Amino acid sequence: MKELALNILDIAENSVKAEATLAKISIEQTDTQIILTFTDNGIGMTEEIRQTVTDPFYTTRTTRKVGMGLPLLKLEAEMTGGSMTVTSKHISEDPINHGTEVCAVFYKNHIDCIPLGDVVETVATLIQGHPDTDFLFTHKTEEKEITLDTRELREVLEGVPLNTYEVIKWIKEFLKEQYIN
């Protein structure tokens, strides 16, 4: 993909599809790396799926025979000398602590590393499309840490849906302000 932000959107959608009530998206930037971590409490993957998850011909969709989200993320990470790992516990293995974690490491000084892109837009799009899922977004750079927790928003909003125009607009402003200051 042209931007990592689009990968973030794609992978976070997997958490929603896995019926997660909370999807954590973390971006951590060091002087040499960008680390993307996705952690959810969805239904998780069975051993069989874990084995085939980076096979582009495997899919969770029934309408097409390939699912490209994780294979592309893996390829893009490896193209920079980095890597991607997937750990998951299926609901049948552990009825309480189930879910999936995807971690991708990019070396940002590698010439093939794609730019991060518009993260604010990605987060807003996710919340807009899935107002009933909770998202915890954190972006840690060497200078600062940007955070958005929809659980906190929900408490304040007292029943106002998160995909309300004003709420989405506020979320974008809230994130943008954190990036500027």
Add this chain to the structure above:
Amino acid sequence: MTVNGLLEGGDFKALSLVEGEREISGVYIGDLLSWVMGKAKSGDAWITIMSNVNILAVAALTDCACIILSEGVTLTEEITRTAKAKGINVLTFSGSSYDAAVSLEKLL
């Protein structure tokens, strides 16, 4: 022109030939797989320098007639086996993507 017809000239060499009578109706060039996924059309000969297993999935998704690996790029044995198993035609060409497109322009 079919994939077999393309091979006759000798400039393009088959790495995985499953459906030689597949008609080539167009050409697409690209290495950013997510981009190719949305842009390549059914029946295209897709020219790329990428050679990982994901290209086979992109070819399957877009239903392109064949993948042409330019710059003399080849596939590993394992990926060649997968290409055959998934029914994907893959050819290799020694010149650049531009040279491959120019050759195709003359042949199609």
